[in-house]
Amino acid sequence: MLQLSGVCKTYGPESGGYVALRDIDVAIADGEFFCLLGPSGCGKSTLLNIMAGFEPASVGSATFDNDPIVGAGRDRMMFFQDAGSALLPWLTVEENMRFALRVRRIPKTSWPDVIDKYLTAVDLAQHRDKFPSQLSGGMRQRLQIARALAVEPKVLLMDEPFAALDALTRRRMHATLLDIWQNTGKTIVFVTHDIGEALILADTIAVMSVGPESKIMQLFRLDLPRPRDLADSELRKTAANIEALLAPEIDRSEARIA
Amino acid sequence: MLQLSGVCKTYGPESGGYVALRDIDVAIADGEFFCLLGPSGCGKSTLLNIMAGFEPASVGSATFDNDPIVGAGRDRMMFFQDAGSALLPWLTVEENMRFALRVRRIPKTSWPDVIDKYLTAVDLAQHRDKFPSQLSGGMRQRLQIARALAVEPKVLLMDEPFAALDALTRRRMHATLLDIWQNTGKTIVFVTHDIGEALILADTIAVMSVGPESKIMQLFRLDLPRPRDLADSELRKTAANIEALLAPEIDRSEARIA
Amino acid sequence: AGQGQAQSPQKLTVYAQPSVNNDSLWMAMANNEYTKEGLDITYRLFPSGTTAFQSFNTGQGDIVLAGDLPSVQYFFRADGAYRVIAVIERDAKGYVGVARKDIKTPQDLIGKTVATRVGSTGSWFISEYLTKNGVDPSKVTVKNLDTQILPTALCQGDIAAFFIWQPVGSRTLEICPNDSHYLTDATGYIQGYLIAGARTELLNSAEGKDKVIRFLRATMKGRDVAEKDFAAVANYAKAKLDLSEKATREQWDTNIRPLALDKVFFEDFCSLSKWAMKDKVTSQPLDFSKFTWRDGLLAIDPKLAPEGPPPC
């Protein structure tokens, strides 16, 4: 159970700083697939950072299994939005995987299998000797996905993990992720800006409002079986609801060039 | 006219290196909106880098208006896939804009107007005093877009400029970009992995095959007027064609976990 | 002297070291003797004769004060461009051998390690001390140590004795009176010198020659004060070098200020030269007719500069 109550986040000085989040209350059950959806810059990454323990909440409390979150922990694995920054540039693709398994204390005998399995899943098996600087943007994201999955954490915090992937690759990744989620019962908090992606994956979709002082405007629960089809009428209705919720939000802040 | 003929690109040693591109021939007319579409890691960014003059072709020639491309030039403005890397981290949003206008020798009197116009277009006007490290992923991309547009280059080389934006923001960006393109007659080379985005924007879509040794498999010309609607039957047919072209490509290289 | 005052004072640059054996010059300066001779003296201090010669070598400075060995070495190096004009000061008490308490006779040093600045007058002192006391120098290990660290090394027992100039010895007795004592001073072995030398080029011009003579004459007047008036010297040392009266006293007591080029000088430098050749510090005999320039002293008083011996 991952719980935030009354969380506010202010960047900069206590007063007069930029209030990114205001009064966020969420409770994510074990094994839930929870999607955070919201316009660019609304505070999705900030919220995820608080859950991961990277940033303290300015006000309010964040707990995991009733223990306050005070720092990064091995039970909550983060997938970083900026994929390159989290990889070790001096290790090859395979060595980056091995590093993860080593610090995770996974027995050495199983490394080759685990590495093969996850690199194949993200289609990087032929690129295992490249360094991160030699990978394309999408490949870096896929390497980070493979690493995050390989260590099998209790909770996966994923910040737009598929943003740089093409539609077809992304579809496969969805299937892979759902497979793993269903087989292992992980909790997944998944940030995306793609409504379709959220609809296909989530148990719960939290829609956030535009910043500053972003809130969670509404929660949508989806009990449909998976795999889902976006043409499904209930999904289309939800999609329309979400768009309707977001459109005025975005109008509120944007202006088009004449 | 941007022209590549017989371009190959090999990374690493002359023989035995990784052949990213093989025998690429393209000719992009002045004022054309040209989309590069292809699976992750196929070589889209590589191709754009060659056009920009950042990387030499290993074999073959690249010319712009019949002059060989030998280095970066102010006529070809690149939008980098990794948005953060191209911004100056020690300048605020507004200062980053000003830097661009200064080195572009744009008269100082028009700076405030230009900056306001483009920052408003990408909805960053309220964030003008933040540093890049204080921006969200999507905001960084938008800043880079604003900067690239503000200097009004002849050719815009855009590497997945909208990848980190939510659907609604992205829709506005499409409209903005098309407005500017139609009013100024720029040449735009636009990399995307989103088929829908390509269909909405492009005059020509070049579909690339999976690497290594990526080629341009097929060119699709779209003469439909804009704004376009994805529900349009011709677009749907093209979309289906492109998917059909790509699907076996991706099958060729991917395997799903059992 | 009268004619000098009429003209504007003539510039003369002197390189020296901050040491009490310069007291003749100090007193000359303190009593404006140089000004009275029509000289405008620039008195520049260097930490050692060697560093003074380094600068002198580049063509700067007119007169340089330095120890015996640096003068000889520089003379050979400068190929005739430098000549000694007078002995300012010499003394044998200014050099001491300090040893640990268990070393009581020269023979006790056999098999032990002693220290000095190798290649300095201290080396010469050790060599003379051992040979004159019938100890085979090869049975004593001589270590090269910087003067600053000699007291520490002796007090800690790293070495059995050292041979060097003052105030290193008295300082050592201050630091560890229980472990150290004076073994000897240099009386009967060597004498340490402060030598004034000048650029040959200067001496060859009539004007330069005149300046040097006036310099010598004024310094002699200073010498007369320095010899008698300890309080004036101590005041000067206190004001300019922050030396305590006690420290000044120790050295002042032993100073001999010949301001001449006398027999003793020739003898000492002969034996210095022989030692230096033996120890490969120099490679040729010292030719006094080239090494010294007697005209200045002769112009003041012929008795001050007798004829030197043949090269030795």
Place this chain on the structure above:
Amino acid sequence: MASTGIKTAPASIVSVYQMRMASIWRRHRSLGLTIMSLILGFAGWQLLSTFVFSPFLVPPPVRVIRTAIPMLLSGEILHDVLISLSRVFVGFITGSIAAILLGVILGRISTLHDLVDPIIELLRYLSPTAMIPIAVIWFGIGEMSKYFLIFWGTFFIMLVNTIAGVLRTPIARQRAAQCLGASQLEIFAYIVVPSAVPYIVTGMRVAMASAFMSIIPAEILAADSGIGYLLQNSSMLLQTDRIFVALLTISVLGFLCDRALRLIVDLTLTRFTLPA
């Protein structure tokens, strides 16, 4: 137990209170730790020199300070400090500027770098002490040669650091600037130099120490004032207390200059030194 009042307060108030305390602590912590550190350092010195070494070899701080007080009151130290500081400043600043300019050029033009590097590589092992004779030949025994020796002690450190910083300028930044139309000079000034700032600042901190160390050889050279001269002179006369006064003065000066440098960097260059 006394804090029950706070414990029952609503979460947000606790948090605001804690934040206020934390920020007060943060603001004063650094100063407090600095003072504690200095006290510990001096206490350690006092103990060491009293019980481990002989106080004649390493005079305890109390004695050093007792020696320093009359020197301070008479203005002797202040005079020496001002003279040495002015020498360090001239040498350090000219050395830094020259090295940054040359470093940026060498870091960007690799042919020139390869051509000049071996000579630099041979020269930079020569200490300021070794350069004394050359300094005298070139600049005589006046102030110029002292500036030169401190320049020498600064220049190569700054050069190595600047080149290292320039070579690590992210390539994308330069490419973006080229696309925008920046001239080579603008890329130097607006991209390469700012990107190298973290290395340059580190280089300046190291070079500052080297500059202060170079006072000593510089003031061997016919100086009659300055801290280096005080040290030289006291060493020759074996005045241990005064030697330690000189050393302590150099240390304290260096410490203060480093703090000043850091403050200036914090005030003016923070934006360039933030970690990515």
Place this chain on the structure above:
Amino acid sequence: MASTGIKTAPASIVSVYQMRMASIWRRHRSLGLTIMSLILGFAGWQLLSTFVFSPFLVPPPVRVIRTAIPMLLSGEILHDVLISLSRVFVGFITGSIAAILLGVILGRISTLHDLVDPIIELLRYLSPTAMIPIAVIWFGIGEMSKYFLIFWGTFFIMLVNTIAGVLRTPIARQRAAQCLGASQLEIFAYIVVPSAVPYIVTGMRVAMASAFMSIIPAEILAADSGIGYLLQNSSMLLQTDRIFVALLTISVLGFLCDRALRLIVDLTLTRFTLPA
């Protein structure tokens, strides 16, 4: 005109030919430029010492080499070089390792850093020369005190650089490692140290020069061999030619050691020093 044959060749062949030439040029260019640089350097020295200075003040290279040859043949220089090198190595390597270890710790634990930093900041302005008396008190007049002085000349430079490098470790890397479950020690070893490598390498290059300069004070101390001793002794005896032989030897040794360091870094650490 003679290249018409090539001009008519198909584009791809031209390109392959050009690439081959370019790669040959690249491979040999660096060596060629180094040699050219050295020749220019020596020619400049020869000219300067003949026409600008007097050859007595600055002996021309030809004379220095003539002086050096018998010293080389007799094995005198080799002997001195080996002794000095072994001292530099011990001091440099222990100094580097100690500084890297302490630097990583101080860079990570800010309270400890704030506590220790002022003391370091005071000590690092003391040159090895100033530390000679302390070295003798602590380590006597044997090899240990020579190692210590070279250690001293290395340690603080490496420390400042290591801390600077550690402080600039990208935060995302550390966070990712923490999420993976890395212990504090693993984060030190696998994340922080490798991230600081570019700074550490730069520090080593600067510190290497400082270590070589520290030979001179180290060998003032009761040495009867070594390059520093040769220099000292020749200076005392005012033997300019031998002084220059010693200086040239130090320069060449430094040059070679720097090349060796760069080679080792290129062979083993390239992956850590690539620009982002």
